[in-house]
Amino acid sequence: MSRKPNTEARRAEIIRALQSVMATHGYEKATIQAIAKEAGLAPGxxxxHFKSKQEILVSLVTSLADYGQRRFEQIAGKAESPMDLLNAYLEARVGLGDGAAAEIVAAWVMIGAEAVxxxxxxEVYQRAIATELELLSELxxxxxxxxxxxTTGSRDLAAALLAMMEGAYQLASATSGIMPVGYAAQSALRHAMLSIDAAPLATAS
Amino acid sequence: MSRKPNTEARRAEIIRALQSVMATHGYEKATIQAIAKEAGLAPGxxxxHFKSKQEILVSLVTSLADYGQRRFEQIAGKAESPMDLLNAYLEARVGLGDGAAAEIVAAWVMIGAEAVxxxxxxEVYQRAIATELELLSELxxxxxxxxxxxTTGSRDLAAALLAMMEGAYQLASATSGIMPVGYAAQSALRHAMLSIDAAPLATAS
Amino acid sequence: MSRKPNTEARRAEIIRALQSVMATHGYEKATIQAIAKEAGLAPGxxxxHFKSKQEILVSLVTSLADYGQRRFEQIAGKAESPMDLLNAYLEARVGLGDGAAAEIVAAWVMIGAEAVxxxxxxEVYQRAIATELELLSELxxxxxxxxxxxTTGSRDLAAALLAMMEGAYQLASATSGIMPVGYAAQSALRHAMLSIDAAPLATAS
Amino acid sequence: MSRKPNTEARRAEIIRALQSVMATHGYEKATIQAIAKEAGLAPGxxxxHFKSKQEILVSLVTSLADYGQRRFEQIAGKAESPMDLLNAYLEARVGLGDGAAAEIVAAWVMIGAEAVxxxxxxEVYQRAIATELELLSELxxxxxxxxxxxTTGSRDLAAALLAMMEGAYQLASATSGIMPVGYAAQSALRHAMLSIDAAPLATAS
DNA sequence: TATGAATGAGCTTTCATTCAT
DNA sequence: AATGAATGAAAGCTCATTCAT
Structure with missing residues (x-):
């Protein structure tokens, strides 16, 4: 009798299509027509399924943030020590990725510009960054x-590492050869370890 | 009798206007009308003075790169030791800036997205980044x-520091409070010093 | 076994919903989606139940015309003298109404514009107006x-009174305070009485 | 050297084109394309010259209100007695018009619906109506x-006459033969005179 | 050099209508 | 009878670019 709703599936398809088009053409040039074509749907x-183009973008931001969380949890599953967890986090964020990773990274760079x-x-971008900062800080x-x-300096250190990763995304997307994304994981890890070793010992109070 | 050519001055005004509008509205929304208004000129x-809007953007990129160079040289003038020079460089890039600095930083973030x-x-963005990398690597x-x-690891370290700075630009522009630009200078410097100290001693060969 | 046909009830609901939406948004902005929502039905x-959106509109016009007739007959039931009947008519048309009346009046104004x-x-609007004119003329x-x-001037007088009422609908709907609808009843009645008194005596022929 | 502005002339052309298209097609169907074609201009x-389509409409309302004022003043120029002035006013508003008048009248009806x-x-419609009411009341x-x-009842009488005229516009535009606009002038005048004669004498106080 | 009007392609968005379920 | 997804043709609006002056 009644047709069953498929909105959630369609929304996911559309969000994915936006991510794909944005990665190479940016948000402004990711026209409704282009997104629809990428998704194989009619423009209308x-x-x-979305009130406006911007709503698709906002959905993409939260979608990517969620994806990042899931990816970390997945990798972190096998981790045991705090150091393993930190490693898992950096791996989840800037580890060597397949083709899809480059697309996600480029899309995220475009999102960063739109957030400005x-x-x-x-708003959603900021929330995502804050969550990352919190998590990394804790790790x-x-x-x-x-x-x-x-542990006094953990938040500052987290901010520095976060900046390094975001910058690596940017450089990896906009330059060729100068700085591969995956390379940032090592740098960040090295920086983290140097900083940890350099931190003063906690005296028993 | 002959009109005094003022092309160079006009071009500079227009470039500056683009930088200003881009910082808050992005490149696509930096319309010719808006740039003209900001510069106090007629749209036509x-x-x-420029063949196309993109030409203004390309000019802005080189203009900002040059500005960065000049700023470093200016600050570096008083420096004596290699460490002082490194300090001067980081200061020139992410040192506490006045109001104009925030605009430049935001414009640079937008440029980064356009470069993708x-x-x-x-092309010009990449050249600018490569030059920076070269310079920082040398320092x-x-x-x-x-x-x-x-000195084996100097280039990798330079890349990491550059990424950190670019990321700091991004976070400073798109979030409030989470990461001030100026704050990145200290982080970068600390990272540099830790890495230098951790580098293996050069044995006389 | 057999499904009970409820077409007539559904049609009435839909017509009523159009009236409601039109009153505040006009015909063009009374989208199928909006009407459906107002009626609590699925857009499809x-x-x-209707071939097209226009068919709903046409049905609304005749529906409102019928409603006017019924309302007059209802009020006229108690009337005895010709003057009472005239009074009843004006009361039915522009008498003080409740909340629903304002909606009907506004919808009628929108219909008037669409009729142009x-x-x-x-066609249906004209028929409705002609019927009104006939009735009022007779009264x-x-x-x-x-x-x-x-009775020579009765038709001209009827036209003048009809115009006054239509104009009152318009002014009541589009201005606040300048001319309440209910107020028009008195003016019309006064005009009618003055005109009747001023009409020449019929000489026995 | 510089091109001289022609905005005012262009705006007038566009406003006039909107009036023309609206008269037969209504506001919604008076598309930018249609208006442009009517005016012989490029759509863009x-x-x-106007920020939005609505701004053209608002300009048309004030333009028509101004036109009405000028028309009255023109006709009133020859008038001497208060009765002549009243006559002139009604003539200016509903007097037999040429072809252009029908267009203006129809456009005004459409404006009335949009005002709802x-x-x-x-807002501007209301202002125009209020001004009319004031003037007519004074006359x-x-x-x-x-x-x-x-003079106690002058404002109420003015309102009734105004309603009658607005209603005449509506009926004249949407029906054929039932009520010509020009015919309303006589009705209104007759109503005015009857009411004036019926008003109680002012006793010397 | 300088002005500002003019152009037209392209954008997001809306919407009546259709249709598979 | 009923649902809600799907379609595609406009709509208003934006804007880089051109051009007459």
């Missing part, structure tokens, strides 16, 4: 504790 | 040499 | 006869 | 004074 359908100029995008603190170091 | 004049999708922009090698360390 | 159902541009709507003639006046 | 030019649903249009008061009548 996009506005049936669109308040609605900035670092655990590493520091394990080695009996003070 | 922009296409008299426009080949012409990518780091000098520091390493001064401390009798091997 | 509207085209099952859509031939199909104009006035009766009043004139009762007072032994010539 | 309309948005160069668009706040911005309602009627003068007539009453001349005949030593109390």
């Amino acid at each position: 359908l996009l506005h049936y 100029r669109q308040a609605e995008v900035r 670092l603190a655990n590493c520091l504790r394990e080695r009996q170091r003070v | 004049l922009l296409h008299y 999708r426009q080949a012409e922009v990518r 780091l090698a000098n520091c390493l040499r001064e401390r009798q360390r091997v | 159902l509207l085209h099952y 541009r859509q031939a199909e709507v104009r 006035l003639a009766n009043c004139l006869r009762e007072r032994q006046r010539v | 030019l309309l948005h160069y 649903r668009q706040a911005e249009v309602r 009627l008061a003068n007539c009453l004074r001349e005949r030593q009548r109390v």
Whole structure:
């Protein structure tokens, strides 16, 4: 009698198509027509499932943030020590990826630029970054504790590592050869370890 | 009798106007009308001095790269030791800036996104990044040499620091409070020093 | 076993929903989606019960015309003298109404505008107006006869009163405070009475 | 050297074109393309001279209101007595018009409908109506004074006449033969005179 | 050099209508 | 009878670019 809803599946398809088109053409040039074509849908359908183009973008941001979380949890499953967890995190973020990874990274760079100029995008982007910062900060603190170091600097260190990763995304997407994304994982890890070792010992109080 | 040519001055004004509009609205929304208004010029004049809108953007990229060079040289003038020079470099790139700095930083982030999708922009962007990498690499090698360390890792370290700075630009522009630009200078410097100290000693060969 | 046909009930619901949406948004902005939502029905159902959106509009016009007739007959039931009947008519048309009345009045104004541009709507609208004119004309003639006046001018007077009422609908819907609908009843009645009194006496021929 | 602005002339052309298209097709169907074609201009030019389609509509409303004022003043120039002035006013509003008049009348009817649903249009429409009411009220008061009548009812009478005229516009535009516009002038005048004569005498206070 | 009007392609969005279920 | 997804043709609006002055 009644037709069954398929909105969620369609929304996912559309979001994925936006990610794909944005990666190479940017947000402005990711026209509704282009996204529809990429998804193999009629253009009008996009506005049936989404109120506006911007809503697709916002959905993409949260979708990518969620994907990052899931990927970390997946890799972290096998980890045991705090150091393994940190490693898993960096791997999940900047580990050597397949073809899809490059697309995600480029899309994320475009999102970053949109976050600068669109308040609605900035909001979700900021939330995603804050969550990352929180998580990374905690992972670092655990590493520091394990080695009996003070955890005072963990948040600053997390911010530095986060910046390094975001910058690696940018450079990997916009330049060729100068800095591969995967390469950033090593740098970040090295930086983390040097900083952890350099942190003062926590004295028993 | 003859009109005094003011093309260079006009071009500079227009480039500056693009930078200003891009910082808040991005490249696509930086319309010729908006740029003209910001520069206090008639819209038609922009296409008299530039062949296309993209040409203004390309000019802005080289203009900003040159500005960065000049700023470093200016600050570096007082420097004596390799460490002072490195410090000067980081200061020039991510040192505490005034209001204008935030605009430049945001514009640079937008340029980074455009470099991903426009080949012409990518070319000049890449050249600018390569030059930076070269310079920073050299500065780091000098520091390493001064401390009798091997210089093998200087280029990788430079890449990591560059990524950190670019990422700091991004986060500073798109989030509030999470990561101020100026803050990146300290992180980068700390990272540099830790890495230098951790580098193996150069043995006399 | 057999499904109970409810087409008529559904049609009425849909017509009522169009009236409601049109009152505030006009005909063009009364989208099928909006009408369906107002009626609490699925959008697709509207085209099952009506061939087109315009058909709903045409049905609304006749529906409102019928409603007007019924309302008059209802109020007129208690009337005895020609003057009472005239009074009843004006009361039915522009008498103080409840909330629903404002909606009906506004919808009628929108219908009037559509009648100007859509031939199909104009046809039924014109028929409705002609019927009104006929009725009012007759009511006035009766009043004139009762007072032994010539009935020559009754049709012109009816037209003037009709115009006044339509204009009152318009002003009541588009302005606030300047002219309440209910207020028009008094003006029309006064005009009618003055005109009746001023009409020449019918001489026995 | 510089091109001289012609915005005012162009705006007038565009406004006139909207009036023309609206008269037969209504506001929604008066597309930018249609208006441009009617005016013999490129579609894009309309948005160069007007920020939005609605702004053209609002301009048309004030333009028509101004035109009405000028027309009255022109006709009133020859008038001497208060009665002549009243006559001139009604003539200016509903007097037999040429072809252009029918267009203006139809356009005004469409504007009335838009005023119901668009706040911005309602505002200027309301202002125009209020001005008319004020003027007509004053004219009627003068007539009453001349005949030593109390002026208490002048505003109510003005409202009734205004409604009658607006209704005549509607009926004249949407029906054929039932009520010509020009015919309303006589009805209104007759109503005015009957009311004036029926008004109580002003006693010397 | 400089102005600002003009052009037209292309954008996002809306929507009546159709149709598979 | 009923559902809600799907379609595609417009709609209003934007904008780089051109051009007459």
